[in-house]
Amino acid sequence: RSRARRFERGESNVTFDDVAGLENAKRDLCEIAEYLKNPERFQRLGAKVPKGILLMGPPGTGKTLLAKALAGESDVPFYSISGSEFIEMFVGVGASRVRDMFADAKKEAPSIIFIDEIDSVGRARGTGLGGGHDEREQTLNQILSEMDGFSPQETVVVLAATNRPDVLDAALLRPGRFDRKITLDLPDRKARKAILHIHAREVPLAADVDMERLAALTVGFSGADLENLINEAALLAGRQDSEAVDMAAMLSARDKVVLGGEREMVISD
Numbered sequence: 001r002s003r004a005r006r007f008e009r010g011e012s013n014v015t016f017d018d019v020a021g022l023e024n025a026k027r028d029l030c031e032i033a034e035y036l037k038n039p040e041r042f043q044r045l046g047a048k049v050p051k052g053i054l055l056m057g058p059p060g061t062g063k064t065l066l067a068k069a070l071a072g073e074s075d076v077p078f079y080s081i082s083g084s085e086f087i088e089m090f091v092g093v094g095a096s097r098v099r100d101m102f103a104d105a106k107k108e109a110p111s112i113i114f115i116d117e118i119d120s121v122g123r124a125r126g127t128g129l130g131g132g133h134d135e136r137e138q139t140l141n142q143i144l145s146e147m148d149g150f151s152p153q154e155t156v157v158v159l160a161a162t163n164r165p166d167v168l169d170a171a172l173l174r175p176g177r178f179d180r181k182i183t184l185d186l187p188d189r190k191a192r193k194a195i196l197h198i199h200a201r202e203v204p205l206a207a208d209v210d211m212e213r214l215a216a217l218t219v220g221f222s223g224a225d226l227e228n229l230i231n232e233a234a235l236l237a238g239r240q241d242s243e244a245v246d247m248a249a250m251l252s253a254r255d256k257v258v259l260g261g262e263r264e265m266v267i268s269d
């Protein structure tokens with residue numbers, strides 16, 4: 001079996017409203033959702049719809065979230081797998097997983113395939129020590145040939161995410177493959193404020209919480225960091241047995257996320 005995690009129709013209840021900022025990305029993906037909902041409308045006009053969309057951006061900027069939102073908005077089956085899961089210890093397993101996943105997705109077309117961390121299989125070929133025959137290259141070659149092999153009736157949109165677009169094999173970026181690119185940046189102040197609000201939706205807030213100020217104090221935070229900040233603040237308030245999360249808890253949580261980030265950076269140095 002392909003090992004891809006399959007989400008049923010309607011199982012991803014994420015929508016574009018759950019994604020703050022990233023307006024350009026949402027606009028592009030809205031078009032794809034329109035197409036997935038009604039492929040015939042476009043096919044009868046001879047329109048060629050993009051097969052592959054590459055989401056590029058730093059960790060935690062919402063690549064996976066956007067893929068899920070596309071699935072939620074277009075209400076089609078969604079297959080999700082990480083590039084690293086294709087690489088197994090037995091030769092040929094990665095390629096056969098790719099084949100199985102595409103076969104399943106085609107059977108249920110229109111559908112979406114999401115390959116997270118595509119760089120782990122999609123690095124430029126012929127640069128490693130494997131001499132061109134290794135498992136990873138076979139897997140990559142299989143992805144390329146599957147993407148070339150769709151017939152126009154098989155509406156499978158392939159989304160892939162990476163934070164290392166620079167290392168990708170040029171063959172992946174050719175027309176007919178991942179020829180649409182969407183770049184996600186770290187959120188600006190306005191987007192940080194919106195992200196904080198989204199993740200505080202279920203959190204009782206004290207009257208002194210100032211999201212504008214918190215957004216100003218979180219330069220360089222990703223969406224994932226901001227989500228983490230809200231959660232840390234709620235945990236802290238819970239430990240203090242408070243009824244609501246106040247600004248002091250938010251500020252301590254902010255420091256904790258900053259320090260956590262620094263500690264990780266020291267370790268990976």
Ligand code: ATP
Nearest residue numbers: 018019020059060061062063064065195223224227
């Ligand atoms: P990675 O490269 O580490 O896989 P990613 O870009 O795929 O990261 P996500 O997994 O989508 O990041 O983001 C992690 C979490 O951060 C999301 O589940 C979401 O809760 C939050 N988040 C990130 N960006 C946003 C955003 N723009 N709006 C709302 N929430 C966000």
